[in-house]
Amino acid sequence: MKTDVGITGAVHGHVAHDSAEKHVTGRADYTDDIPEPVGTLHGYLGLAPCAHGRLTGLDLSAVVAAPGVVGVLTAADIPGLNDISPTGCRDEPVFPEALVEFHGQPIFAVIAETRDAARRAAELARVEIEPLPAAIGIEAALAAGYPDVTAPLVLERGDVGPALAAATHRIRARMTVGGQDHMYLEGQIAFAIPGEDDEVTVHASTQHPTEVQQMVAQVLGVPANAVVVNVRRMGGGFGGKETQMNLFCVVAALAAKRWNQAVKIRPDRDQDMIATGKRHDVVVDYEVGFGADGVIHAVDATVTARCGFSADLSGPVTDRALFHADNAYFYQAVRLRSRPLKTNTVSNTAFRGFGGPQGMIAAERMIEEIACALGRDPLEIRRANFYREGRDLTPYHQRVEDNIVGRLVDELEASADYAARRAAVLEHNARGGIIAKGIALTPVKFGISFTATHYNQAGALVHVYKDGSIHLNHGGTEMGQGLNTKVAQVVADAFQVDIERVRITKTTTEKVPNTSATAASSGSDLNGMAALDACEQIKARLVAFAAESRGVAPEDVRFAPNEVRIGAEPVPFDRLVHEAYMARVHLSAAGFYKTPKIHWDRATGRGHPFYYFAYGAACSEVSVDTLTGEYRVDRVDILHDVGRSLNPALDLGQVEGGFVQGMGWLTTEELWWDEEGRLRTHAPSTYKIPLASDIPRIFNVRLADWSENREMTIKRSKAVGEPPFMLAISVLEALSMAVASVADYRECPRLDAPATPERVLMAIARLTGEA
Amino acid sequence: MTKMHLTLTVNGEAVETLAEPRELLIHVLRERLGITGPHIGCETSHCGACTVDMDGKSVKACTIFAAQAQGAEITTIEGIGTPDSLHVLQEMFREHHGLQCGFCTPGMITRAWRLLKENPTPSEEEVRFGMAGNLCRCTGYQNIVKSVLAAANELNTVKEAAE
Numbered sequence: 001m002k003t004d005v006g007i008t009g010a011v012h013g014h015v016a017h018d019s020a021e022k023h024v025t026g027r028a029d030y031t032d033d034i035p036e037p038v039g040t041l042h043g044y045l046g047l048a049p050c051a052h053g054r055l056t057g058l059d060l061s062a063v064v065a066a067p068g069v070v071g072v073l074t075a076a077d078i079p080g081l082n083d084i085s086p087t088g089c090r091d092e093p094v095f096p097e098a099l100v101e102f103h104g105q106p107i108f109a110v111i112a113e114t115r116d117a118a119r120r121a122a123e124l125a126r127v128e129i130e131p132l133p134a135a136i137g138i139e140a141a142l143a144a145g146y147p148d149v150t151a152p153l154v155l156e157r158g159d160v161g162p163a164l165a166a167a168t169h170r171i172r173a174r175m176t177v178g179g180q181d182h183m184y185l186e187g188q189i190a191f192a193i194p195g196e197d198d199e200v201t202v203h204a205s206t207q208h209p210t211e212v213q214q215m216v217a218q219v220l221g222v223p224a225n226a227v228v229v230n231v232r233r234m235g236g237g238f239g240g241k242e243t244q245m246n247l248f249c250v251v252a253a254l255a256a257k258r259w260n261q262a263v264k265i266r267p268d269r270d271q272d273m274i275a276t277g278k279r280h281d282v283v284v285d286y287e288v289g290f291g292a293d294g295v296i297h298a299v300d301a302t303v304t305a306r307c308g309f310s311a312d313l314s315g316p317v318t319d320r321a322l323f324h325a326d327n328a329y330f331y332q333a334v335r336l337r338s339r340p341l342k343t344n345t346v347s348n349t350a351f352r353g354f355g356g357p358q359g360m361i362a363a364e365r366m367i368e369e370i371a372c373a374l375g376r377d378p379l380e381i382r383r384a385n386f387y388r389e390g391r392d393l394t395p396y397h398q399r400v401e402d403n404i405v406g407r408l409v410d411e412l413e414a415s416a417d418y419a420a421r422r423a424a425v426l427e428h429n430a431r432g433g434i435i436a437k438g439i440a441l442t443p444v445k446f447g448i449s450f451t452a453t454h455y456n457q458a459g460a461l462v463h464v465y466k467d468g469s470i471h472l473n474h475g476g477t478e479m480g481q482g483l484n485t486k487v488a489q490v491v492a493d494a495f496q497v498d499i500e501r502v503r504i505t506k507t508t509t510e511k512v513p514n515t516s517a518t519a520a521s522s523g524s525d526l527n528g529m530a531a532l533d534a535c536e537q538i539k540a541r542l543v544a545f546a547a548e549s550r551g552v553a554p555e556d557v558r559f560a561p562n563e564v565r566i567g568a569e570p571v572p573f574d575r576l577v578h579e580a581y582m583a584r585v586h587l588s589a590a591g592f593y594k595t596p597k598i599h600w601d602r603a604t605g606r607g608h609p610f611y612y613f614a615y616g617a618a619c620s621e622v623s624v625d626t627l628t629g630e631y632r633v634d635r636v637d638i639l640h641d642v643g644r645s646l647n648p649a650l651d652l653g654q655v656e657g658g659f660v661q662g663m664g665w666l667t668t669e670e671l672w673w674d675e676e677g678r679l680r681t682h683a684p685s686t687y688k689i690p691l692a693s694d695i696p697r698i699f700n701v702r703l704a705d706w707s708e709n710r711e712m713t714i715k716r717s718k719a720v721g722e723p724p725f726m727l728a729i730s731v732l733e734a735l736s737m738a739v740a741s742v743a744d745y746r747e748c749p750r751l752d753a754p755a756t757p758e759r760v761l762m763a764i765a766r767l768t769g770e771a
Numbered sequence: 772m773t774k775m776h777l778t779l780t781v782n783g784e785a786v787e788t789l790a791e792p793r794e795l796l797i798h799v800l801r802e803r804l805g806i807t808g809p810h811i812g813c814e815t816s817h818c819g820a821c822t823v824d825m826d827g828k829s830v831k832a833c834t835i836f837a838a839q840a841q842g843a844e845i846t847t848i849e850g851i852g853t854p855d856s857l858h859v860l861q862e863m864f865r866e867h868h869g870l871q872c873g874f875c876t877p878g879m880i881t882r883a884w885r886l887l888k889e890n891p892t893p894s895e896e897e898v899r900f901g902m903a904g905n906l907c908r909c910t911g912y913q914n915i916v917k918s919v920l921a922a923a924n925e926l927n928t929v930k931e932a933a934e
Contacts, residue, residue, distance in 0.1 A: 016865050023873030024861035026808020026848035033807040185812045185820055185874040235874030236908050269813040480872025480909045649868045660911030684817035692912040693903040
């Protein structure tokens with residue numbers, strides 16, 4: 001009897017990343033590692049040297065004449081539609097025909113025998129641009145009366161004006177929050193191989209193969225069925241490869257068809273950072289009305305985002321900022337408005353959290369304002385405003401049903417010893433001295449589902465071969481998060497076979513069509529369920545066959561670890577599969593899933609856009625040198641909710657990685673454009689993401705092991721990609737407390753993000769009257 | 772440009788190739804020798820994805836000229852261990868989930884391999900600073916540091932047992 005022996009790779013277990021062995025031995029293939037066919041050509045983009053102007057001349061004769069150059073591509077060479085707007089706004093040309101809209105906008109491509117030759121030749125272009133006034137930042141764009149790139153959103157509940165007027169206290173201020181470069185270690189890359197007739201295959205590092213397929217098809221003027229897009233894995237994505245790969249794929253495909261050769265495009269890091277979009281920086285103007293008890297009565301806020309020259313995903317990003325401008329707090333009356341503002345900069349795009357962090361950070365700022373005004377511990381103010389029964393309606397009229405944020409915060413407060421440590425910090429600061437300390441405990445509540453409801457669908461394809469091996473394909477893409485591992489666990493669990501029997505293959509538009517981007521943290525929720533659906537179909541056929549062949553009732557057929565119990569008879573999985581094949585049973589299935597319950601009416605600002613919420617809480621302690629503004633993060637404690645984790649090892653990795661990435665956003669990562677609109681922080685030499693030496697000295701991360709998703713998600717788990725990112729707001733709040741200590745906490749420092757040492761020092765100077 | 776005759780030792784094997792003197796070591800490895808474990812991340816020596824070991828030092832292969840590598844002894848991730856015979860560091864990165872997208876992993880392990888030769892008993896702080904020349908955007912480094920410390924511990928246990 002083997003009844004006690006389970007399968008390897010079961011769900012809820014610590015299963016190593018499926019590619020771990022390949023990664024540690026350098027044998028995992030990325031797009032740039034695919035062997036190149038003989039004659040492979042290389043492309044490079046030529047960028048506009050002006051932020052805004054009329055393109056009056058483009059002389060590429062020197063480029064074409066340069067050694068090794070095969071040819072150039074401009075807007076005139078596009079056989080289909082010269083547009084790659086992911087939302088159909090028709091505002092994002094592959095190459096502009098007449099108008100340049102940001103410094104660094106790609107205006108042509110050069111194709112050469114080597115990448116080196118292409119890079120050198122691209123510099124030889126003679127570009128004539130008649131400059132027009134440009135608006136680089138939010139202030140300038142507002143002053144110039146720039147339009148929104150897409151329709152703004154208003155979320156409203158209750159009567160804000162009278163509620164504000166009636167409140168005992170009112171505070172009105174502004175917060176500015178910086179953007180963020182994705183800084184995926186593997187940059188953008190596309191590798192196109194021409195096929196017969198109008199066909200082309202593109203290997204790329206994209207989070208959204210279906211969109212690349214659609215864009216390549218529309219630009220080439222061919223049907224989608226002529227284009228295949230393959231993604232084995234990405235060297236990081238974080239949202240930066242959701243739409244931003246479209247350009248590179250389209251140009252590579254265009255060149256591959258034009259010269260009938262394989263064509264690879266891999267920009268260098270500078271070009272990657274200059275020419276692709278980032279997290280939106282925002283300005284939040286807020287007014288909050290509250291009582292003497294710290295309870296919020298009304299919030300009126302506007303989130304204005306630097307969207308860049310086109311809409312890209314700025315609509316849904318700024319919508320999500322509003323959806324999270326409440327974080328975990330009930331606003332009795334509320335009005336939230338978005339301004340997705342056009343600017344003459346690169347078009348900003350998806351980035352982990354997708355606008356959510358920019359909304360949430362404003363909620364935490366308002367809490368801090370209230371705490372400062374009332375002289376209270378911000379944690380008390382947070383608690384006083386948590387959603388709970390009877391105070392559970394969001395600004396978008398969705399009810400918060402699983403009010404677990406209070407429990408998470410209570411548990412973390414105890415395990416991190418918050419009260420005693422805060423007392424110690426206050427005592428330390430009271431003694432004076434150069435080093436000021438701060439401590440903060442902040443919660444996260446993050447809505448899970450694409451707010452574009454139609455995106456919440458997924459497909460999977462499962463084959464059981466007649467030797468009993470299983471081939472798994474789904475529409476999601478692997479960028480390090482471990483999606484393939486989780487979905488393979490689901491499949492292994494469904495058939496009750498060891499995970500080694502399940503082979504995970506590259507994502508390809510040939511196997512699963514019409515997929516959604518692997519984004520919005522939804523990868524395992526959607527694709528896990530789709531794969532399970534495929535497994536259940538095959539299992540049902542195997543059960544019917546087994547029951548019939550042995551003359552037992554279908555209820556008496558059971559999938560046990562690596563065998564199927566047919567009545568009392570244990571039959572090895574392989575044998576049953578082979579018997580089924582011989583009996584002509586179909587052993588392949590396409591699975592499908594669509595998220596239930598969700599709906600959203602943007603025009604009225606009402607609905608149930610999120611299937612559920614994921615929660616977390618973090619407590620951060622920092623030390624600030626008040627003479628230089630430099631600081632370090634001494635300790636961070638995190639308690640995070642992933643429901644019943646599909647794989648705690650992978651989930652803890654997401655929580656730690658998300659937190660540190662969020663910490664980078666709020667501390668060291670500063671994007672800086674000059675007056676001409678040139679991005680001056682366009683490489684890791686000047687753009688600083690966290691290093692191993694920057695992470696918290698003490699870093700305790702736990703998953704809430706009691707949590708279970710109340711909705712019927714895959715094995716009752718919760719999405720984990722984005723929510724932990726916002727735990728890092730606790731670092732900014734802790735820094736702010738340290739800064740506030742120099743003026744005895746009487747004044748809210750209004751420390752904007754990123755809180756670079758310079759900005760911390762300036763805030764200290766302002767508070768001590770030395771500015 | 773005239774190509775030079777390059778002779779070097781890579782992962783214990785003598786190799787010869789023709790390369791332009793100003794060609795970068797990373798391109799020689801990846802494009803001429805088919806060694807694709809070291810990756811190209813930033814091409815400016817900041818990210819460390821291209822880290823290899825050259826004559827007993829960790830170097831960023833994206834800022835070493837082919838000419839500088841003449842006669843050098845190079846170790847890449849491929850020379851540290853194979854799937855059939857993983858180095859302890861490789862095992863620990865797998866077991867402690869010291870990787871996510873994996874793009875930084877070969878450079879990270881190659882750096883850690885040299886770090887543990889420089890300092891076989893590093894403190895947690897020493898690992899954090901000793902690995903600070905290699906960027907990771909996914910993991911938040913916590914599990915990378917854990918993996919390196921676990922490997923150091925394992926290697927020292929084996930060494931003590933041998934003594």
